[in-house]
Structures are given as C-alpha cells and as structure tokens.
Amino acid sequence: MWWMPLYRSTIGKKVIMAVTGLIMVGFVVVHMLGNLQAFQGPERINAYSAFLHSTGELLWVARTVLLVAVILHIDAAVQLTRIARAARPLQYAERRPQVSTLASRTMRWGGVVLVAFIVFHILHMTTGTVHPSFAAGDVYHNLVTGLRVWPVAIFYLLAMAALGLHLYHGVWSSARTLGVARPTPHPFHRPVAVVVAVAVAVGFALIPVAVLAGWIR
Amino acid sequence: MEFTLRVWRQAGPAAAGGFVDYPAPDISPDASFLEMLDVINERLSERGDEPIAFSHDCREGICGSCAMMIDGVAHGPVSGAATCQVHMRSFRTGDTLTIEPWRSVAFPVIKDLVTDRAALDRIIQAGGFITAPTGGARDANEILVPKDAADAAMDAASCIGCGACVAACPNGSASLFTAAKLTHLGLLPQGQPERSRRTISMVAQMDREHFGHCTMFGECQEACPKQISIDVIARMNRDYVRALATARPDRTAAAAG
Ligand code: FES
Numbered sequence: 327m328w329w330m331p332l333y334r335s336t337i338g339k340k341v342i343m344a345v346t347g348l349i350m351v352g353f354v355v356v357h358m359l360g361n362l363q364a365f366q367g368p369e370r371i372n373a374y375s376a377f378l379h380s381t382g383e384l385l386w387v388a389r390t391v392l393l394v395a396v397i398l399h400i401d402a403a404v405q406l407t408r409i410a411r412a413a414r415p416l417q418y419a420e421r422r423p424q425v426s427t428l429a430s431r432t433m434r435w436g437g438v439v440l441v442a443f444i445v446f447h448i449l450h451m452t453t454g455t456v457h458p459s460f461a462a463g464d465v466y467h468n469l470v471t472g473l474r475v476w477p478v479a480i481f482y483l484l485a486m487a488a489l490g491l492h493l494y495h496g497v498w499s500s501a502r503t504l505g506v507a508r509p510t511p512h513p514f515h516r517p518v519a520v521v522v523a524v525a526v527a528v529g530f531a532l533i534p535v536a537v538l539a540g541w542i543r
Numbered sequence: 544m545e546f547t548l549r550v551w552r553q554a555g556p557a558a559a560g561g562f563v564d565y566p567a568p569d570i571s572p573d574a575s576f577l578e579m580l581d582v583i584n585e586r587l588s589e590r591g592d593e594p595i596a597f598s599h600d601c602r603e604g605i606c607g608s609c610a611m612m613i614d615g616v617a618h619g620p621v622s623g624a625a626t627c628q629v630h631m632r633s634f635r636t637g638d639t640l641t642i643e644p645w646r647s648v649a650f651p652v653i654k655d656l657v658t659d660r661a662a663l664d665r666i667i668q669a670g671g672f673i674t675a676p677t678g679g680a681r682d683a684n685e686i687l688v689p690k691d692a693a694d695a696a697m698d699a700a701s702c703i704g705c706g707a708c709v710a711a712c713p714n715g716s717a718s719l720f721t722a723a724k725l726t727h728l729g730l731l732p733q734g735q736p737e738r739s740r741r742t743i744s745m746v747a748q749m750d751r752e753h754f755g756h757c758t759m760f761g762e763c764q765e766a767c768p769k770q771i772s773i774d775v776i777a778r779m780n781r782d783y784v785r786a787l788a789t790a791r792p793d794r795t796a797a798a799a800g
Contacts, residue, residue: 331787336755409756422615425762495759503780505781506781507774513772
C-alpha cells in the first residue's frame with residue numbers, strides 16, 4: 327500500500343507529527359475556551375462539564391482520538407530523534423545557531439515537559455488522584471482548591487509557557503511539513519502561529535493566575 | 544591581521560582526528576579565507592610540516608567545493624557567500640578561528656577538512672533522466688514557461704551542492720538540497736513526465752543515505768551560499784505525499800520481474 331513507504335520515510339513521519347499535532351492544537355483551543363467559563367462562575371463551568379460527560383460514548387471517542395494522536399506523535403518524535411542523532415555521530419566542537427528560534431530548539435525537551443504535565447494534570451483534575459480535595463462533577467471547586475496550592479500553580483504556569491513555545495514552532499512548521507504553506511519572501515513570518523500560541527498559553531494561564539490572585543475563589 | 548587557527552587535523556578516513564592550533568600572523572585583510580589557508584599551508588610546507596587539506600576549485604562561489612565550518616557557522620560569517628567568498632576583513636584581528644569539516648554520517652572525512660559528499664550525487668542520480676527530445680535545437684519559445692515558475696526554478700537550480708544545509712542543520716538533514724533539486728525540475732514543463740517517480744526515488748535515496756529529517760529550524764536557508772528558501776522543502780513534502788498517493792504501479796518493473 328502506498329502509505330507504507332510514506333510511513334517509513336522521514337517526511338511521512340513528519341506528516342504524522344504534523345497531523346496529530348494539529349488535532350491536539352484543535353483540542354487545546356477548545357479546552358482553553360471551555361476553561362474561561364470559570365470566570366462566569368461555578369454554575370456555568372460545572373454545567374459545561376456535566377454537558378461534556380452527558381455525551382457518553384462521544385466523550386470516549388474524543389478521548390480515544392486524542393490518546394492515539396498523542397501516542398503517534400511521541401512515537402514519530404522518538405524515531406525521528408534517533409535518526410537525527412545517528413545522522414551526526416560526531417558533534418561539532420563549536421556551533422552557533424544563526425536563525426533557529428528558541429522554540430524550535432526546545433521542541434524535544436518541551437515535549438517531555440508537556441507529557442509530564444499532561445499525566446499530572448489528568449491525575450489532578452480528571453481522576454483527582456493527586457488532588458487535595460477532589461469533588462467529582464464540581465469542576466469549579468476542584469480548580470480553585472487545586473490551584474490554590476502555589477507550587478502546583480507555578481508548575482501549571484511553566485507548563486503553559488512550554489506549551490506556548492511548542493505551539494509557536496509547531497503550528498507554523500506543521501503547515502510547512504504538510505506543504506500547505508504558500509511560498510513567501512518571509513518564510514519565518516508566522517502570524518497564525520503567534521495568535522494560536524499566545525491565545526492558548528495566556529488563556530490557560532489566566533486560571534491559575536486568577537486563583538492565586540484571589541479573583542476567583 | 545593576526546589570528547590563531549584551531550584546525551581539525553585528521554590523517555585519513557580511519558585515523559583519529561583532533562584540533563591543532565596554528566598562529567597566523569601577517570594576514571592581509573583582503574585575503575579570502577582560502578587564500579589565508581594557502582598562506583598558512585605555504586608556511587607549514589616551508590617548515591616541512593604537512594599542509595592542511597581542504598577542498599576548493601572555482602574560488603568564486605559556483606562549484607561548492609570549499610566546505611568548512613568556521614567558528615560554528617557553515618561557510619563562515621558572511622550571508623549568501625561560500626567560504627571562498629569570505630574575506631579576512633570579516634573577522635577581528637586577534638580572533639581564534641575554529642575550523643572544522645562538515646559533520647554528517649553521510650559525509651565521511653577523507654582528510655583534515657575534506658569530506659566525501661558523494662551521497663549528494665547519489666541523490667541526484669536517483670532522480671534519473673528526463674524525457675527530452677534529442678536532435679536539432681528547438682525554437683527558444685516552443686515550450687512556454689510562466690515567468691514566475693522560471694524564476695523560482697532558477698532560484699532552486701542555483702544550488703551548488705556544497706552540503707552547507709546538511710552541515711548547518713541540527714538534524715543533519717539534506718532536505719534543502721533534495722528539495723532544491725526536485726523544485727528546479729518540478730516547476731518546469733520539461734520536468735513533468737517523470738515528476739512523481741523522481742520525487743519518490745530522490746526522497747528514498749535521501750533517507751537511505753542516513754540524513755536526518757527536517758524540523759524547520761531554518762538554519763539551512765541561512766547557511767546556503769545561494770540563499771535558497773526553505774519554501775522548497777514545503778513544496779517537496781507536498782509533492783512527495785501527492786506522488787505516493789497517486790503513483791501508478793510500475794509496469795516496466797512488473798514486466799521485467
Ligand atoms: S571554491 Fe568553488 S564555491 Fe568555493
């Protein structure tokens with residue numbers, strides 16, 4: 327089948343990373359917008375959570391798609407990192423990056439930070455395993471009491487900074503990987519990626535900041 | 544001007560290499576980087592020492608031979624210039640200059656700064672022929688090429704195959720090289736008959752040579768002495784997926800097998 331050579335090629339693995347990455351971008355945008363309802367009070371966000379849970383199978387379909395996307399994304403990243411390491415067995419004694427962004431150079435470690443965060447976040451806010459006073463269904467209560475613990479809030483903020491960086495490079499480069507980016511005299515300009523990265527990182531960060539500042543309690 | 548050179552010396556492909564420091568006094572600011580190395584080599588020879596091996600040919604930025612990493616930057620500090628087009632006035636007197644060969648598993652060191660870049664030739668070979676009528680010269684405007692396609696194809700065709708893109712890429716990827724070669728034929732009417740087959744085999748060869756993948760660092764574009772844009776990589780990716788998805792079974796191979 328034609329997708330086997332595609333899967334085996336380095337370009338194909340990058341296509342997998344781009345497609346799964348964009349699925350996750352769609353998810354974080356919706357998740358971030360959903361979170362902002364916390365500013366409209368407990369009833370609103372708890373009702374939203376109840377609505378999500380009422381979708382039953384659909385919720386599990388979404389969770390499965392996301393899980394598969396995460397696994398494929400990480401699998402391709404690990405394979406490609408191995409290939410890249412093998413491509414230069416002897417490193418330069420001196421090497422000065424010229425134009426690559428900090429975001430592009432931190433994709434791998436940033437990704438590891440995000441995986442650690444996602445695992446913690448699910449245990450914290452979804453299952454409540456590591457939450458000090460978890461109440462199933464009371465999202466508002468969970469996030470206020472959960473994020474009032476300041477080291478946890480700081481970890482959330484750091485993770486959102488990592489997410490912003492990851493998106494700043496990822497959103498832009500996936501369009502190029504998929505070949506949908508149009509030729510331009512300024513290939514490094516990325517207005518869409520900037521908007522997505524800033525909106526997602528700031529949108530998410532507002533909640534822990536608001537809890538720490540006592541704006542929502 | 545006066546420099547200290549920290550040069551990678553390696554006697555042969557299997558020999559262990561290492562850095563050796565050479566004082567480089569009395570260098571003209573108008574010497575090109577290669578002329579500076581010539582002066583140093585002359586002094587080394589006079590002392591009976593082995594001169595530093597480096598590859599060079601045209602010394603005007605068109606052959607792509609003069610490959611070296613200067614202070615951690617492929618082809619040194621001047622944008623849009625090969626090593627032979629860099630002059631010593633671009634450095635500060637007193638500087639220590641670290642000079643290394645391209646580092647890539649696909650470019651084994653032959654001696655000192657000289658690497659074997661035949662892997663790039665094999666990618667071109669994998670591209671194969673284009674169907675073009677032979678015989679008498681055809682009328683100049685018989686095949687119409689849109690101006691923008693001709694310009695973009697010409698930009699891509701300016702690749703001199705020096706390997707700086709691979710050398711500068713943190714992943715050791717040859718994507719800019721392969722994509723430039725694919726783009727220069729892929730945009731022209733003459734390149735259309737074999738476009739899919741060529742794209743598939745050149746990308747396959749690129750992977751077979753153990754080059755890394757492209758994560759869009761963009762370092763290749765900056766290192767390229769011809770300033771070829773990473774746009775060609777987006778084009779290659781699109782063309783590759785399209786070629787695989789629409790490829791017809793190879794009838795000649797089936798018949799032969
Ligand atoms: S010697 Fe030919 S490009 Fe530098």
